Amino acid sequence: MPAVTTNRTPTMKNLNTLLAGVFLAVALPFGALVLSGQSQLGGLGRAAGEEGGALFPAREPGLAIQGRAVYVSLGCVSCHTQQVRPAGQGSDIARGLGGRPSVARDYALQSQVLLGERRLGPDLANYGARTSQINVETLLTDPASSGAVWHPSYRFVDAAQRTALVAYLKSLRQDYPSPEAKLKK
Amino acid sequence: MTQDNRSGRPQGRPPEGDGRVSRGEASLRGPFLLFFVSAVVWLLAASVLGVIAALDLGSMVGVLRDCAWFTPGRIATAQQDLFVYGWGFNAFFALNLWLLAQLGRFEFRNGWLAQLGGVAWNLALTYGVARVFAGDMTGYRLLDFPREVGPVLAVAFLLAGFWPIVAFARRPTGHTFASQWFVVGASFAFPLIYLLAQLLVLWQPASGVVQAIAHSWFVANLLQLWFGASALAAIYYFLPKVLERTLTGYYLAPVAFWTFFLFAGWTGPAALVGSPVPLWLQSTGVVAAAMMLIPVIIIAINVLGTLSSQGGWARAWNDTTLRFVSFGAVAFTLAGVLGGVFAFRSMSAVVRFTSFATGLEQLLVYGCASMVVFGASYFILPRLTGALWPSAKLVHVHFWATALGFLAAVVAWLVGGWQNGQLLANPAVAYADVLRAGSAWCLVLKISAVLVLVGHVAFALNAFGMILKSSVPADAGRHD
Numbered sequence: 001m002p003a004v005t006t007n008r009t010p011t012m013k014n015l016n017t018l019l020a021g022v023f024l025a026v027a028l029p030f031g032a033l034v035l036s037g038q039s040q041l042g043g044l045g046r047a048a049g050e051e052g053g054a055l056f057p058a059r060e061p062g063l064a065i066q067g068r069a070v071y072v073s074l075g076c077v078s079c080h081t082q083q084v085r086p087a088g089q090g091s092d093i094a095r096g097l098g099g100r101p102s103v104a105r106d107y108a109l110q111s112q113v114l115l116g117e118r119r120l121g122p123d124l125a126n127y128g129a130r131t132s133q134i135n136v137e138t139l140l141t142d143p144a145s146s147g148a149v150w151h152p153s154y155r156f157v158d159a160a161q162r163t164a165l166v167a168y169l170k171s172l173r174q175d176y177p178s179p180e181a182k183l184k185k
Numbered sequence: 186m187t188q189d190n191r192s193g194r195p196q197g198r199p200p201e202g203d204g205r206v207s208r209g210e211a212s213l214r215g216p217f218l219l220f221f222v223s224a225v226v227w228l229l230a231a232s233v234l235g236v237i238a239a240l241d242l243g244s245m246v247g248v249l250r251d252c253a254w255f256t257p258g259r260i261a262t263a264q265q266d267l268f269v270y271g272w273g274f275n276a277f278f279a280l281n282l283w284l285l286a287q288l289g290r291f292e293f294r295n296g297w298l299a300q301l302g303g304v305a306w307n308l309a310l311t312y313g314v315a316r317v318f319a320g321d322m323t324g325y326r327l328l329d330f331p332r333e334v335g336p337v338l339a340v341a342f343l344l345a346g347f348w349p350i351v352a353f354a355r356r357p358t359g360h361t362f363a364s365q366w367f368v369v370g371a372s373f374a375f376p377l378i379y380l381l382a383q384l385l386v387l388w389q390p391a392s393g394v395v396q397a398i399a400h401s402w403f404v405a406n407l408l409q410l411w412f413g414a415s416a417l418a419a420i421y422y423f424l425p426k427v428l429e430r431t432l433t434g435y436y437l438a439p440v441a442f443w444t445f446f447l448f449a450g451w452t453g454p455a456a457l458v459g460s461p462v463p464l465w466l467q468s469t470g471v472v473a474a475a476m477m478l479i480p481v482i483i484i485a486i487n488v489l490g491t492l493s494s495q496g497g498w499a500r501a502w503n504d505t506t507l508r509f510v511s512f513g514a515v516a517f518t519l520a521g522v523l524g525g526v527f528a529f530r531s532m533s534a535v536v537r538f539t540s541f542a543t544g545l546e547q548l549l550v551y552g553c554a555s556m557v558v559f560g561a562s563y564f565i566l567p568r569l570t571g572a573l574w575p576s577a578k579l580v581h582v583h584f585w586a587t588a589l590g591f592l593a594a595v596v597a598w599l600v601g602g603w604q605n606g607q608l609l610a611n612p613a614v615a616y617a618d619v620l621r622a623g624s625a626w627c628l629v630l631k632i633s634a635v636l637v638l639v640g641h642v643a644f645a646l647n648a649f650g651m652i653l654k655s656s657v658p659a660d661a662g663r664h665d
Contacts, residue, residue, distance in 0.1 A: 089459035
């Protein structure tokens with residue numbers, strides 16, 4: 001084996017060099033991923049999908065904003081995502097989770113973005129548009145009778161909070177055209 | 186056998202320690218035991234919650250699930266936070282401090298400061314978890330605590346977790362060993378990433394999906410730069426130390442260190458493939474995850490290469506410390522390789538949103554980091570307490586219950602996640618049927634959670650019995 005000179009390399013001995021290197025290793029990705037992400041997406045606002053059309057995303061009703069707090073406090077995000085992937089990246093569109101992939105603009109008005117990482121239950125990004133026929137309140141209090149598999153019961157949530165949660169779930173919709181993604185016909 | 190450089194010190198292995206407990210080591214006893222005992226208490230709490238969460242899985246009825254405090258969303262969150270911030274951080278406060286004190290012949294004069302930090306850390310954590318149970322959480326995984334907890338945890342970290350850097354700065358010799366770089370990196374990187382993430386996710390939230398980008402950046406950094414780097418430091422130390430052998434290809438270790446730190450920070454967006462974030466971000470994450478194969482391969486050469494030569498595996502198997510540590514080394518390699526391969530679009534399209542990501546994360550956090558901490562405790566505690574492990578039987582129960590329980594869970598997460606993803610990819614299979622198809626894996630996870638709890642109880646009984654029994658002054662400690 002050749003003579004080993006690792007310890008003679010000053011970079012591995014000098015604390016300042018070591019700390020400077022680690023600092024850069026943290027700061028560069030932060031700047032390049034998070035800060036430039038912010039500069040690219042931070043200015044997104046409401047826009048019309050077609051020229052002269054209505055502006056989307058719609059402003060959130062106050063009750064829905066309260067409902068989001070309930071959604072967060074029950075930990076719904078640990079089993080539900082709120083993002084529809086484009087065709088070719090999973091079967092989200094084919095399964096009818098949404099009429100188009102989610103785009104960054106859809107979340108521009110939300111104070112808290114709950115994209116989620118795990119689907120033990122179905123995606124909710126477009127839930128309001130998909131479930132006009134389902135009684136969401138019954139699903140929350142008596143999931144078994146609504147045919148939901150594994151869904152916990154939220155009977156312990158008081159009526160006011162439940163109303164807010166239902167309003168929030170119904171407000172989740174991405175069934176409008178966006179400049180970045182057209183609706184599937 | 187050892188290769189000496191010009192100053193006559195062996196390379197590729199930590200310097201020979203004194204067989205007897207040094208004064209420096211004795212000065213660590215207080216802080217080390219505080220961190221260690223808190224870590225094990227939190228580990229037990231997390232494992233009990235883990236069993237409750239597992240019993241909830243895949244059934245309509247679970248323990249206590251109609252009670253607000255124990256609704257599945259909160260249990261899962263509290264379990265994860267206790268495991269990561271309770272067990273993971275306290276354990277590595279203890280281990281990192283001991284490692285760098287050993288390698289830098291550090292005598293700890295301000296131990297009370299570290300203990301103060303430890304107490305503050307544990308109080309803030311207790312408060313945060315109580316708030317999670319009460320439903321006051323943020324919705325961002327691993328940043329779940331209400332935002333006032335963040336600054337307290339950050340200050341507590343500086344008090345409790347910064348000493349390894351001091352020990353490095355005050356080391357009497359110019360020489361360094363790989364473990365020192367990794368610990369210094371981990372101890373310095375964590376407060377940075379934690380404060381930046383707190384700022385952009387909770388205090389001054391970035392707009393829209395940038396929150397999700399910042400969050401993915403934080404989670405990847407936390408897992409790799411704290412758990413990964415700290416565990417690697419211990420692997421690099423104990424392997425050559427106990428085998429009394431030089432690491433294979435040690436001259437590559439600085440490359441492993443720098444590439445590990447260089448690429449790990451960019452891997453976050455690999456968890457966002459298909460999400461509504463810019464494509465360039467997703468691709469950067471995928472490329473970084475693939476580049477992580479460079480440090481992973483070098484570390485495999487260093488570590489698994491050493492184990493594979495001269496009957497290393499057999500010797501590792503027969504030594505309690507090395508049995509756990511080499512389990513961790515294999516888990517690290519596996520996590521790195523799978524993480525690189527499954528970051529690619531076509532693969533992540535299948536496994537995204539399934540339990541696969543949990544499996545990868547647990548390979549690193551449990552299979553590697555926790556097992557390495559277990560192994561290290563078997564080495565360090567007898568020295569610090571001057572006592573012997575009370576029961577050899579409990580050591581075996583600990584190893585087999587945690588190893589088998591963990592392996593079963595990892596197979597369930599990875600293979601179950603893959604199957605789940607395959608079914609989901611086929612729109613003809615109804616969603617309810619996809620869920621029902623995973624029932625068998627849920628059963629495996631339940632059994633595994635119980636096994637792991639049994640292992641942790643055995644470990645805690647043994648360790649606490651030993652600490653309580655040790656009335657012998659630490660200076661009389663022995664080294665086996």
